Amino acid sequence: MTYALLIAIGWSLAIILLLCRGDPKRRRTIGLAGPAHDTRARRLLGAAIFAPGLLLALSGDSASFLIWLGSCTVGGWLLALLSNDGPAPRASAGGRRPERD
Amino acid sequence: MIHLPKDETKLMVAVHGWSGIVLGLLLYAVVFTGMAAVFAEEIGAWSAGHVERQSAFERPLDGAIQALGARTPEKYHEGVDLFEIGDHNLGVFFHHHEVKPNGQLSSRGIYYQLDRDGKIVGEQTGNAEDVFGPRNDDALSSFLVDTHVRLHVPDPWGLLLTGILGLAMLVAAISGLLIHRHLLKDIFTLRRKASPVLAERDRHSVAGTWSLPFAFLLAFTGSFFSFYGTVGVPIVAMAAFGGDQEALSEAVFGNPAKPDPRPHAIGSLDRISADAIRRTGEIPTFMAIENFGRTDALVTTYHQPGPGDIEPVTLLYNGATAMFEHEKPSIGQRPSAGGSLVAIMGPLHFGNFAGLFSKAIWFGLGFATCYVTLTGLRLWLTRRQDDLRSLAWLDRTVVVVGFGLPLALLASAAAFLVAMPLGSAVYWTPAGFLLASAAIIAAGIALPARRLERLLQIAISLLLIALPLIRLMTGGPGWPRAIEAGQPIIIAVDIALLVAGGWMLWLGKTRTARPRQTRKISLQPAE
Numbered sequence: 001m002t003y004a005l006l007i008a009i010g011w012s013l014a015i016i017l018l019l020c021r022g023d024p025k026r027r028r029t030i031g032l033a034g035p036a037h038d039t040r041a042r043r044l045l046g047a048a049i050f051a052p053g054l055l056l057a058l059s060g061d062s063a064s065f066l067i068w069l070g071s072c073t074v075g076g077w078l079l080a081l082l083s084n085d086g087p088a089p090r091a092s093a094g095g096r097r098p099e100r101d
Numbered sequence: 102m103i104h105l106p107k108d109e110t111k112l113m114v115a116v117h118g119w120s121g122i123v124l125g126l127l128l129y130a131v132v133f134t135g136m137a138a139v140f141a142e143e144i145g146a147w148s149a150g151h152v153e154r155q156s157a158f159e160r161p162l163d164g165a166i167q168a169l170g171a172r173t174p175e176k177y178h179e180g181v182d183l184f185e186i187g188d189h190n191l192g193v194f195f196h197h198h199e200v201k202p203n204g205q206l207s208s209r210g211i212y213y214q215l216d217r218d219g220k221i222v223g224e225q226t227g228n229a230e231d232v233f234g235p236r237n238d239d240a241l242s243s244f245l246v247d248t249h250v251r252l253h254v255p256d257p258w259g260l261l262l263t264g265i266l267g268l269a270m271l272v273a274a275i276s277g278l279l280i281h282r283h284l285l286k287d288i289f290t291l292r293r294k295a296s297p298v299l300a301e302r303d304r305h306s307v308a309g310t311w312s313l314p315f316a317f318l319l320a321f322t323g324s325f326f327s328f329y330g331t332v333g334v335p336i337v338a339m340a341a342f343g344g345d346q347e348a349l350s351e352a353v354f355g356n357p358a359k360p361d362p363r364p365h366a367i368g369s370l371d372r373i374s375a376d377a378i379r380r381t382g383e384i385p386t387f388m389a390i391e392n393f394g395r396t397d398a399l400v401t402t403y404h405q406p407g408p409g410d411i412e413p414v415t416l417l418y419n420g421a422t423a424m425f426e427h428e429k430p431s432i433g434q435r436p437s438a439g440g441s442l443v444a445i446m447g448p449l450h451f452g453n454f455a456g457l458f459s460k461a462i463w464f465g466l467g468f469a470t471c472y473v474t475l476t477g478l479r480l481w482l483t484r485r486q487d488d489l490r491s492l493a494w495l496d497r498t499v500v501v502v503g504f505g506l507p508l509a510l511l512a513s514a515a516a517f518l519v520a521m522p523l524g525s526a527v528y529w530t531p532a533g534f535l536l537a538s539a540a541i542i543a544a545g546i547a548l549p550a551r552r553l554e555r556l557l558q559i560a561i562s563l564l565l566i567a568l569p570l571i572r573l574m575t576g577g578p579g580w581p582r583a584i585e586a587g588q589p590i591i592i593a594v595d596i597a598l599l600v601a602g603g604w605m606l607w608l609g610k611t612r613t614a615r616p617r618q619t620r621k622i623s624l625q626p627a628e
Contacts, residue, residue, distance in 0.1 A: 019289070020289045023288075023289040023290070025286060025287065025289070025290045026289040026290050026291075029290055029292045029295075030292075060409075061409040062409070062410060062411045063406065063408070063409050063410060063411050063454050063455045063459070064409065064455075066411065066449075066454070066459070067455060067458060067459050067462055069314065069315075070315065070452075070459075070462035070463065070465070070466055071462055073311050073312055073314065073315055073466065073469070074311075074312075074462060074465035074466060074468075074469060076288075076311050077307065077308055077311035077312065077469055079289075080288065080289045080291060080307050080311070081291065081307075083289065084289075084290075084291035084293060
């Protein structure tokens with residue numbers, strides 16, 4: 001149980017990290033250069049996050065499923081917190097619209 | 102995500118904001134103490150220096166219980182509860198059931214506290230509510246749990262209050278889900294260098310989005326526990342049992358059998374305990390004997406969930422012969438979806454279904470919920486910067502509660518560590534909390550909010566680092582002794598406190614080094 005669970009958590013957190021690094025809005029707001037993920041890539045990665053959870057749920061291991069879900073929740077939040085200490089946004093020289101939702 | 106019409110969104114924003122601002126600080130207190138209470142058992146072992154590793158249920162207990170049975174009046178043989186107390190010692194409560202004048206079901210009897218060798222070290226006669234108070238060696242963990250469960254408000258009002266706070270958390274989670282237009286799009290967006298409103302809003306919504314599934318789960322299960330005994334049981338008893346709560350309890354949780362009051366010595370409890378451990382792979386957390394010393398005696402053992410499961414296990418034994426009868430559902434006589442649902446409420450709320458691993462995750466979820474609550478309150482205030490002068494008291498209150506509560510809890514831990522060896526921890530643990538709270542409130546009145554916040558953060562950091570030293574100076578076991586006794590939790594808590602204190606100091610230093618953002622009135626939308 002433990003190894004499968006650790007692999008599941010590691011897999012999902014790695015995908016969350018990938019998703020975070022390529023997130024278009026995050027990259028734009030902290031002024032990162034380079035391409036961001038398109039919608040299709042984000043959807044595929046999103047599905048990949050949940051794949052181990054689905055396997056754990058189908059195996060009937062409710063304890064591992066809950067630990068996996070909790071780890072993704074806390075880990076995802078911490079990754080979001082830690083990955084936003086990037087360089088300051090560049091000046092809106094190209095007439096970039098002001099930040100808003 | 103969910104697109105509501107503009108008017109409904111406005112209404113939801115108002116519901117979200119006002120429910121948060123009215124109950125947010127109390128909710129924060131409940132969630133923060135709940136987060137700490139996840140590790141109540143470990144905090145208890147760390148603070149009291151418990152080094153015993155063997156459970157009381159793994160040691161011979163038969164002789165001691167037989168001797169207690171012989172000296173206890175027969176009227177209290179209706180039920181006997183066995184559970185662990187202190188450093189894996191045994192608590193035994195011989196009792197009978199009675200209904201109090203207000204209709205509430207209660208137990209009255211003699212509560213014995215036994216040491217490692219089965220000798221009586223404490224004996225109290227009275228109702229369960231009176232005899233099961235905090236003890237000198239568990240005053241800190243009891244204080245934490247009691248704050249979380251009922252905020253020290255007497256029953257049933259404390260439970261009702263925390264139940265209402267759980268519902269407020271549910272309302273905030275649902276309204277937050279409805280008003281957030283870009284739930285997934287913004288899940289990684291934290292504009293720290295944007296205007297204060299946007300920065301606060303991002304902190305709140307990112308943490309809120311990630312922790313949303315568990316916000317529902319923890320709020321629902323918490324409300325369930327609060328309302329279960331205070332509202333649920335009386336209503337069901339009134340509707341189906343003519344108000345007789347004893348009959349309800351017997352029908353739902355009891356073991357129906359033909360009464361046979363003929364005297365019969367209780368079977369070997371050591372055999373029952375060993376068999377239950379063999380069947381479940383888990384040491385009993387509780388053992389209940391019905392009709393002690395009679396032919397129709399029954400013994401029920403309660404266990405944590407087995408590997409891969411979150412449903413606790415309950416086994417039933419014939420008390421006279423010590424033979425295994427069957428696995429018992431939590432509710433009723435046959436397994437049911439409702440019974441399983443009720444049984445998993447505890448593990449889902451406490452996160453104790455897979456040892457330290459699941460507890461650590463639940464601690465993290467509690468921390469995220471505290472963060473959401475505090476950043477929500479700050480966002481509400483930041484949006485009203487124009488009125489900040491009239492809301493300055495609220496700004497200070499948020500700082501006093503937000504940072505003062507952790508500090509006061511740490512002060513109560515320090516008071517416990519000093520008072521426990523003197524035998525006065527039951528008094529000084531809450532007293533330490535109250536004294537620290539009074540000092541923090543006085544500082545809140547005297548100092549500006551931002552300065553107070555920095556001071557409280559430094560005080561928290563220093564106290565976190567000081568606690569392991571205080572523990573050692575007041576006679577707590579050192580690391581070599583803990584390793585020798587096979588009790589790594591003492592070392593783990595020491596390290597966790599030192600790391601948390603060091604991290605907070607570093608965080609405070611980094612923030613002071615950064616140029617401070619001036620607060621400006623923002624014209625940007627915040628949702």
